[in-house]
Amino acid sequence: MNRKKQKLKPDVVLKNYWNGNAEFADLFNAVLFDGKQIIQPEDLESDDTDVSTIQEHEDLADSLILFRDTIKICKKSEKSGVQFVLLGMEHQEHIHYAMPMRVMGMDYSLYKKQYDSNARKYKTSEGMTADEFLSHMKKDDKFTPVITVVVYYGKDEWDGAKSLHELLALPDEWAEYVNDYKMLLVEARKSNLVFRNVNNRHLFGLLEILLDQGQTANEIKKKAIAYADVNDIETCVAMAAAGAANCKIDYQMLSKKEGVNMGTVFEELAKENKELGKIEGKAEGIIMTCLELEVSKDDIIQKLKEKLNVSEKQAQEYYTTFAK
Incomplete structure (x- = not known):
């Protein structure tokens, strides 16, 4: 029987991997809380990745079409004390030198989407002050915070900006007056993060081998195979690693029946x-x-x-x- 081989598109296979609540929660715990289990998998729900919105200015309006790679809502949890938070993840195969600005725009779109949804409640000025009605928002209304993590899967060290200030021709004496916007960046090639989830440990362990520029292709091959032989690698991990490495593989050979x-x-x-x-x-x-x-x-x-x-x-x- 002929076996169909297809090229794993990194963006698609990685979205599929990080859709798992256990892996997603573990990554954010590693990035935000040094591995402490603050975010629980059972507290996460997938959200709409379409964050398109309308930008309005006086009598003009433009559509802003944006899609996030992965978004999950972290619900209020008595166990961990976490309130509602929107957690977004973006995958980068290549260095994007305007990435902090892109992240800022995507986060803004999520806040704007919340504002628009909230404003629809107020169709009349009943129970509102004049300023509240003009704002389409009551004084005590609050929005859900947005946190975005960018995971970079390239072989080269990230040499782009990690904050808005780094993108600006900004004199020192003006810096404190210009709002900054920092980007949370994870380099898969060498993350140094503390993972509790075994799949994440194996994924980043393999990626550190596969993305090592200091090794020959043959050395990388031997190390990756040796790593997989010693560790019990799940199929989803092997596929995610292969996708990030732009490999063509046989899905049946990577099935659980035949082993990884x-x-x-x-x-x-x-x-x-x-x-x-x-x-x-x-x-x-x-x-x-x-x-x-x-x-x-x-x-x-x-x-x-x-x-x-x-x-x-x-x-x-x-x-x-x-x-x-």
Whole structure:
């Protein structure tokens, strides 16, 4: 029977992993409370990741379309003393040099969404002062706090800003008067966080190996396989690690019935790279031959699409790479 191999998209597979309340709560406890179990999994509920809102200014209004990667509501808990809090998580495969501003915008959207929902209660001025009615909000109304954690899965050290102030050309004498907005960043390559959840420990243990720039591919492979052999790795952890590493894997080989084998991940990645190398070799040959015959760029792109069965974008990338 043929087994279907698909490429795990990091964003999708990581969203799926962090949708687990136990893993999600453990991450936020590690980031916010040094591993103390303040947030309990049973206190979490998934929330709508669509935080789109309307920005209004005098007689103008614009739609702001935004989606969060993962949002959970931490409900009031007598056991942990936690009040209602909105916890958001964003996944980054690459460094985004405006990330603090993006986080600020996404958090604002959640507050604006709460404000709009609250304002709908007040259709008349009954029971409200003039200022309250004008504000569409009573003096004692309160919103739910928003906390966002950014998890970065890249191999390079994060060298971007971690706060709004770092994005500004801000003289020291003005700094105290300009509001800052700090970003909570977790680098999967080396987090140093205290995890109580075994899946999180294994996920970040594998990612620290897979994202190590100081090791050769073969050394990384041996370490990851050795780590998986020693530890009891859950399927969801192996898939999340493989997704972050952009591997193609066989889902059936990673099923619980057959067991988790990190060697499979590397074997499939090696096969993928070998096949990619063959295709690139063919692409280079086609391009070189066509250039010698003075074939136009558009015709070369078309020939690449037909001969290699690739997209327009991929054909363009091959042309850019080899038509030197």
